[in-house]
Amino acid sequence: MFEHVSHLVGFVPILPLIGAILNGFYSFSGAKLVRPIVHWIACGSLFLSFVITAATFFHFLSLPTESREVTVTFFNWITTSTFWVDVAFLVDPLSLTMMLVVTGVGFLIHVYSIGYMAHDDGYARYFSYLNLFCFAMLLLVMGSNLLMFFIGWEGVGLCSYLLIGFWFADKEKAVAGMKAFIVNRIGDFGFIVGVLLLFWSLYEVGFPTMNFTELREAAPLLAGKFWLGVPAVTLITLFFFVGATGKSAQIPLYVWLPDAMAGPTPVSALIHAATMVTAGVYMIARLNFLYSMSAFTLNVVAVVGFLTAAFAATIAFAQNDIKKVLAYSTISQLGFMFGAMGVGAYSAGIFHLVTHAFFKACLFLGSGSVIHALSGEQDMRRMGGLKHHLPITFMTFFVATLAIAGIFPFAGFFSKDEILWQTFNRIPALWVVGVVAALGTAIYMFRLATLTFYGKLRLEGEARHHIHESPLSMTFVLVTLAILSVVGGLLGFPDALGHLFGLHESNLIHHWLSEVMPEPTMVPESLPHSVEYGLMIFSFAVAAFGCYLGFNFYTRRVDIPQRIVASYPRFYKLVSNKFYVDELYFAVVVRSLMWLKDFLGRFDLVVIDGLVNLSALGTKLTSFASGWFDRTFVDGAVNSVADGTFLGSAGSRRIQTGQIQSYLYYALGAVVVILLYRLF
Incomplete structure (x- = not known):
């Protein structure tokens, strides 16, 4: 066919x-x-x-x-x-x-x-x-x-x-x-x-x-x-x-x-x-x-990836704009993908890319549905209680949140767990960083979901009276992506679990990609399945604990995050301002480039333009001297010839009188001159 x-x-x-x-x-x-x-x-x-x-x-x-x-x-x-x-x-x-x-x-x-x-x-x-x-x-x-x-x-x-x-x-x-x-x-x-x-x-x-x-x-x-x-x-x-x-x-x-x-x-x-x-x-x-x-480059990729995952997750904790939280979550999840690439688990990285496409699209479009319903409001501190007003958006968003948090049996559990398992097998120290980032992901995502959909509505003004569910063209997409966020994990169902159910090659995406992306030759042998089962349980427990903390801190025990912020105000300010990385780049890179731009501008104005203007002045002086010489000598010589010709023609005109006796005198004079020349 x-x-x-x-x-x-x-x-x-x-x-x-x-x-x-x-x-x-x-x-x-x-x-x-x-x-x-x-x-x-x-x-x-x-x-x-x-x-x-x-x-x-x-x-x-x-x-x-x-x-x-x-x-x-x-x-x-x-x-x-x-x-x-x-x-x-x-x-x-x-x-x-x-x-x-x-x-x-x-x-x-x-x-x-x-x-x-x-x-x-x-x-x-x-x-x-x-x-x-x-x-x-x-x-x-x-x-x-x-x-x-x-x-x-x-x-x-x-x-x-x-x-x-x-x-x-x-x-x-x-x-x-x-x-x-x-x-x-x-x-x-x-x-x-x-x-x-x-x-x-x-x-x-x-x-x-x-x-x-x-x-x-x-x-x-x-x-x-x-x-x-x-x-x-x-x-x-x-x-x-x-x-x-x-x-x-x-x-x-x-x-x-x-x-x-x-x-x-x-x-x-x-x-x-x-x-x-x-x-x-x-x-x-x-x-x-x-x-x-290149083992060196792979190590660099892995280290940068997992550090980015943990770093971005930390920043996401202190953001209040719903889209900014999701933005930093994307940076963090991309870090997991790069971490997978760095440990040579290429198919695991691509698997997480696929599942991430499902639940992250659902999360972003779900946030868009919220923003659409709240007339453009994006601050989570002004939301709350929306699960009753936006039931479809809430259910789909919650499913995607469970997926990104790594809760079994949602798609994110299988793809993230595969990355953590491969990392533990090859670079255990980075596995610890990955677990910390995974815990952070569960906490900040449940913080986002809780502040947005649970509690009382904190929105003020006329907009609170016009909250409505999104049209079918939007909710249909949310439902489709939520379903994919659930079943997408089956694409990479671990072989270790597949063996328990008598399945051969259950990790479909790994075998699908194996011809294009074979594992590097330097990776160690895989650990026993019993270790993999234990790590799966631990990964699920970490994610579940993170979800519990994120939900509990922003529903029942809101005093705990408030006390933490009050106890560490400087650190909170540092994190909420994204570690001042943008400001650092502006001070070091942008200002340096602006200084270089100004310096080059002044150099161009003073030196380059000065040389050009000096050259123009020299050309102007040369043209003035050349003009004077041309007018005085060249034109003078030409004009002298013209004046001589004019005077000669005037004299010749006087000779031609039209009187025959005058011509005879001229002829006689000429004969006398010739005779004198011949005689003497």
Whole structure:
């Protein structure tokens, strides 16, 4: 049934691009806005992409493991005698997994946006940008080579700028878009250096290529290559990781993501769940054959990932804006994904990426439903008691909260537990950091849910009388994502538990991705299943304890967090102000760059402009002297010849009198002169 579907896979990114172009023209044409046309184009194009992706997925399931790879080539882009690049898409289990997330979750967010953006004047422009975002992300995950990947990489950066600053009339929102764009440029510099180092290293060993399938074959050739005494593969992967920290908001380049909440809430869901922030994780997964060659880089990735997970979880405790809490939770969960990549558990990292897409999209869209119902209010201290007013939003949000907290049997339990188990097996010290971050996640997420939905309504003003559940287009999406947040964990049901039920290869996603992402050779042997069972129970107990604390502290024992804040006011102030990292960056980086800008401006004004102006003055003086010489000598000589000619002609005119006797006198005089000349 699906044997010819791979020929259609090229349409997966092209369809949302067509939707973006059509709605873009519609937006800027000034034509009368017909909203159903806009969202039918946007949602329809992405839904068709999802259908093609799903059909391709089922076709791949019917194929042998070694045959699950298709390259769809459109045309040759760059050709030299030793190197070429095609415009082509690579479809394999890894890219298909990402395509399903981007098109599936992306489609649901598009549908949700119909209700959320119903009264916005930029309706067509919004859906055009949303389609363009999905196109760029699909280009990134489907590109068969690093150049195609880089175009998608830069494309999602551009689209994030457009959507974060969507309401650009508000200066604060416009600045947030610029901040995201600029911070990502820092990471992009590292990515570009990594690409150049990789290509140059392969060129020197006689295998210049950028195609992912060929890179996998050529990677062993880099084993003996060094740059400045450092293994080339270590430098290359570290520079790629710099790019990943920018796109996926890891320490130290995470500061743009909380400000990205300035855009519409569905945009936040798309960025955090299905597109941009997962790009860095995907890049490491795609280049796993390089990272597996450098134990040092893997350790760096793991340490940065788990430290980011714990650090962001700490900041989330003290935030009061519902979207800011979710933003820091995204940074923390991305830290878990990077931690998984760092310990070589690539499939576990991708599994958590998938489950995170489900529950984080549900959480963000649920917060959007709350904000929509409260006429734009985002401060949790002014909410409370909303479970009675927004029953569907509450139930779906609560399910997603249990999932992200890691409660069995929700999806987050399986994916996070897999990461913690693999980390315990390989770097136990980081497992401790991961457990602390997991405990923090459960506490701050239940704090969020409790402050928002439990207790008494604290909202004041006219808005408290107009609270209402969101329309069907929004609640349908919330219910769908909540269901996925429950059943999504079955994709990675641990083999250790599967054996108890007589299941063979129950960890479906691990076996699905094993051909593309084999485990690094340096990882130790797995511990016995009994240890894994014990760690599962411990992980569940930690999550349950965190949920209990988060719920109890903000319902029955509200005095405890108040006493903690009163006992440690300086620490609370430090955490609530996000450890002043933004202020530190402003003081050290921004002010330094501003000083450099001013210095270069003055240098340009005084030195460069001075030299240019001095040169102009010299030219002016030279032209003045040249003009004087020309007027005095050159023009003088010419004028003298003219004057002589004029005087000569005047004299000659007097000779010609018309009288014959005068001419005879002249002739006689001439004869006399000649005779005198001849005689003497």
